Amino acid sequence: MPRPKIFATRPLFDEARQILQEKCEVEYWAQPERISREELFRRVKDKQGLVCLLTERVDDGLLQGATKLRMVANVAVGFDNIDVPACTKRGVAVTNTPGVLDESTADFAWTLMMAVARRLGEGEALARSGNWKGWDLDQLVGTDVWGKALGLVGFGRIGRAMARRAGGFKMKVLYTDVQRAPEDVEKECNAEYRDFNTLLAESDFVSVHVPLSSDTQGLFEAAKFFRMKPTAFLINTSRGQVVDEAALVHALESKKIAGAALDVYENEPFIHPGLKRPNVVLAPHIASASLETRTKMSVIAAENVKAFFDGKRPPNVLNPEVIKTA
Numbered sequence: 001m002p003r004p005k006i007f008a009t010r011p012l013f014d015e016a017r018q019i020l021q022e023k024c025e026v027e028y029w030a031q032p033e034r035i036s037r038e039e040l041f042r043r044v045k046d047k048q049g050l051v052c053l054l055t056e057r058v059d060d061g062l063l064q065g066a067t068k069l070r071m072v073a074n075v076a077v078g079f080d081n082i083d084v085p086a087c088t089k090r091g092v093a094v095t096n097t098p099g100v101l102d103e104s105t106a107d108f109a110w111t112l113m114m115a116v117a118r119r120l121g122e123g124e125a126l127a128r129s130g131n132w133k134g135w136d137l138d139q140l141v142g143t144d145v146w147g148k149a150l151g152l153v154g155f156g157r158i159g160r161a162m163a164r165r166a167g168g169f170k171m172k173v174l175y176t177d178v179q180r181a182p183e184d185v186e187k188e189c190n191a192e193y194r195d196f197n198t199l200l201a202e203s204d205f206v207s208v209h210v211p212l213s214s215d216t217q218g219l220f221e222a223a224k225f226f227r228m229k230p231t232a233f234l235i236n237t238s239r240g241q242v243v244d245e246a247a248l249v250h251a252l253e254s255k256k257i258a259g260a261a262l263d264v265y266e267n268e269p270f271i272h273p274g275l276k277r278p279n280v281v282l283a284p285h286i287a288s289a290s291l292e293t294r295t296k297m298s299v300i301a302a303e304n305v306k307a308f309f310d311g312k313r314p315p316n317v318l319n320p321e322v323i324k325t326a
Helices: 013-022 037-044 061-064 084-089 100-116 120-129 156-169 182-191 198-201 222-227 244-252 291-309 321-325
Strands: 005-008 023-030 048-054 071-074 091-094 148-152 172-176 191-193 206-210 233-238 259-262 281-282
Touching: 013 023, 013 291, 037 061, 048 291, 061 084, 071 291, 084 291, 084 321, 091 291, 100 120, 100 156, 100 206, 100 233, 100 259, 100 281, 120 281, 148 198, 156 172, 156 182, 172 198, 182 191, 198 222, 206 281, 222 244, 244 259
Parallel strands: 005 023, 005 048, 048 071, 071 091, 148 172, 148 206, 172 191, 206 233, 233 259, 259 281
Antiparallel strands: none
16 A cells, blocks of 8 residues: 655654654655745645645645645644635644643743843843943843733633743732633632733733634734733733734834733734834744754654554544544
């Protein structure tokens, strides 16, 4: 029986490659630049499987030309780059990599929060510039994180990981979500529920941990920034489209909020020029970028592929109805 042909839009870590090569014939895109849309169309035409990143869009246009495609493995938790209903309609299974990057992302959100509060970006730039004249009493004074109020917008796995970390800083933890968490979870995380507007008004740091959907796109628009404290900071490690960047820039320019720390952007890799200011910390979408986590993500994606072509239900399939009818 011929081995299924797989195309991966980036080279994977060795552990994942070993899993794939046991079952499949794999072609990797190894060029330094990202694969173009046209090249992706060409490469998947004769493939039964696709391993992709958030940067590749899998929609009906791609599926029309990839008539042999049977499964798509996304090396990410989020899957807003994939039209799952279109895949389901064409009998293409879709998988993701949940539950593996929660702690790493929470670590990085915390890193961003500390960096913007203590003006680390400005301090590092000064230290590297050769213009630092030495210690001074009011030099780059920031704000404490310890003892402040942390507002979590989204209280899933990553939000709860943030709440656990906040305990070590004696922070007051507030959260909002579409559904209130069970009482035992609130107690374990020492977290208090608030409606969205109240959370914005009470929080010193607002950290965003929601998936991208029609309900969350543009969630942070102008009116929301006006509800925040003028001393508050926004931290976003979820999806860039959750924040209206023009509204955020206006809030920063008019001092409606004190600053922001961002890992994701509305139109990646473009960053609104108004965000390139001293009181904004900018990172290039690296919240899950630890060697351990990115390796696990690659391995999970490979295991999903192997399970599917072994005739089993992949552990992280998003449209299981396709597996039942395959």
